[in-house]
Amino acid sequence: MSSRSEPRRVGLWTYFWFYIALLYTPLLVLAAFSLHDSELLSLPWRGFSLRWYREMLHATALLRSLRISVIVALLASTLAVVLGGALGIAVSRFRFPGRGVLLALALSPLVIPYLGLAVSLLMTFVALGLKPSIPTVVIGHSVVAMPYALLLVATRLLGIDPSLEEAALDLGAGWRSILGRLYVPLMGPALGTAFVTAFVLSFDELYLAFFLSGSDQTLPVYFFSGLRHPEFLPPTLALTTLVTVVVVTLTLASQVVRLRHGTFRV
Amino acid sequence: MADTRRIPGGRRFGLVLSAAPALWLLAFFVVPLGILVAWSFQPPGIVAALRPVVTLEAYRSTLSAASYWRVLARTGVIALTVAGVAVVLAYPIAYTLAFAARRRRNLVLTLALLPFLTSYLLRIYAWRLLLGTKGVLNVLLQAIGLTDRPLPFFLYSRTAVVLVLIYVWVPWAALPIFLRLEQMDRSLIEAADDLGATRFRAFLRVTLPLSMPGVFAAFFFVMIPTLGDFATASAVGGSGGQMIGNIIQQYLNSLSYPSGAVLSVLLLATALVAMALGARLAGIRDVGDVRV
Numbered sequence: 001m002s003s004r005s006e007p008r009r010v011g012l013w014t015y016f017w018f019y020i021a022l023l024y025t026p027l028l029v030l031a032a033f034s035l036h037d038s039e040l041l042s043l044p045w046r047g048f049s050l051r052w053y054r055e056m057l058h059a060t061a062l063l064r065s066l067r068i069s070v071i072v073a074l075l076a077s078t079l080a081v082v083l084g085g086a087l088g089i090a091v092s093r094f095r096f097p098g099r100g101v102l103l104a105l106a107l108s109p110l111v112i113p114y115l116g117l118a119v120s121l122l123m124t125f126v127a128l129g130l131k132p133s134i135p136t137v138v139i140g141h142s143v144v145a146m147p148y149a150l151l152l153v154a155t156r157l158l159g160i161d162p163s164l165e166e167a168a169l170d171l172g173a174g175w176r177s178i179l180g181r182l183y184v185p186l187m188g189p190a191l192g193t194a195f196v197t198a199f200v201l202s203f204d205e206l207y208l209a210f211f212l213s214g215s216d217q218t219l220p221v222y223f224f225s226g227l228r229h230p231e232f233l234p235p236t237l238a239l240t241t242l243v244t245v246v247v248v249t250l251t252l253a254s255q256v257v258r259l260r261h262g263t264f265r266v
Numbered sequence: 267m268a269d270t271r272r273i274p275g276g277r278r279f280g281l282v283l284s285a286a287p288a289l290w291l292l293a294f295f296v297v298p299l300g301i302l303v304a305w306s307f308q309p310p311g312i313v314a315a316l317r318p319v320v321t322l323e324a325y326r327s328t329l330s331a332a333s334y335w336r337v338l339a340r341t342g343v344i345a346l347t348v349a350g351v352a353v354v355l356a357y358p359i360a361y362t363l364a365f366a367a368r369r370r371r372n373l374v375l376t377l378a379l380l381p382f383l384t385s386y387l388l389r390i391y392a393w394r395l396l397l398g399t400k401g402v403l404n405v406l407l408q409a410i411g412l413t414d415r416p417l418p419f420f421l422y423s424r425t426a427v428v429l430v431l432i433y434v435w436v437p438w439a440a441l442p443i444f445l446r447l448e449q450m451d452r453s454l455i456e457a458a459d460d461l462g463a464t465r466f467r468a469f470l471r472v473t474l475p476l477s478m479p480g481v482f483a484a485f486f487f488v489m490i491p492t493l494g495d496f497a498t499a500s501a502v503g504g505s506g507g508q509m510i511g512n513i514i515q516q517y518l519n520s521l522s523y524p525s526g527a528v529l530s531v532l533l534l535a536t537a538l539v540a541m542a543l544g545a546r547l548a549g550i551r552d553v554g555d556v557r558v
Contacts, residue, residue: 016374026393086283087287090287094280098288099284105291111537113490113493113495113511114494115495115514116534117298120299120530123301123523123527124301143290143294146290146291200382204386206386220385223391240385244383248383251383
């Protein structure tokens, strides 16, 4: 089967590697500029330097935004996983009035532009007299991350043999212990993936954070405002590059660990 | 699914589990959208709080201004173009990944998905660096001799916005297509093979139609967020590349909430219409979905 497809495969793979090159080149160029010995992030090249990484360590506003981003992401992900997970269990395993509507509602953040939601949340908080701050961003992020948790959990549960539940029920287990001792352990990996997905989503999210973080700027908001003030950019660039490198390394490392220890699941 | 009618407490447990998420969604999704609509019916201007007035003045002054329609149309065109091109460019990637040999699969999958972990703003900014008058592209072109002056039109234009958005979204578009191709029943292709079809014909008549739901999903998952984009337009769009998101942002900055609300409502309505159209299309085009 493969011999006939070889010519086409070569074409496809060429396209693929060309795509990879095109995808990564701008990022590599950017990483190079983070080592540029000049505050002008443009050519001519003036030599390599670590000064931006050094300056980054002293840039209080920048580091503050990093800290805020982490806090927001942690809180939002927890909320998303708990709420989205509970809903995922409910809709995949039970029939109850309003199930269809609730499912459609919970999934709809996936198909609306975040800008619309951001504006409506901002107006709501303003009407309530709440200033944009960390809690408001956390709320916004939790709403848009919930569908992912819901889908991951529901998909996982739908793949579980129903006779496990029936056995537990026959043995006299109440729903609460079924939840704690059957569902949650079986869903472990799905919950983990949901948490990571929500975290990455929140950490890099701009639109909701832009309107809802107020003076507690998250990293993307800080970066975005920095686009108008070139003097803040090099340390921000250095930090963002560093964060990217760390994340990429962790991901590759976890892949290597997975390959060593067993099957790779998409 | 557990037979909740037979087992006591099943239905109630479902309600208990879904109570908190439902309330959360109600409070922070449904009600805010309602408040947004309420703001759009307020008299236009810089208002500090919702007043018990209902007027169509904000809608009237917005919908009658040609400039808003122009921006809305431009946004729509950008979104459609970006989604269309991104999906076309992403398809071969998804195909390569889905039909790759097991051995290489993990590595190339990771490589292709890694950009998701990089900052969206970083990727936009990278292009600003590359396309600027003192950027890498211009320097390269001058070095090769294709031009003797830096070309300013790469940046700060509608084209720049479209190009950068395509770059940002192609990896994202590849995912639904890949998932769909991966789940596809391979024996169908083999059947086509056995019946004497060439590889290309088999692709055209079997693989492509079956992958359409994934293609449509990818199209809409790119188009809808792009409608609301303002970051890319702000970074590389200049004055010719403004999208509706930028205008909404400006209104909110100047506290003109009613006008901002009107445009946001229009944005959400456009997204909704697009989704409905898309669902319709996906329903009609779903040829021979062999999943049981």
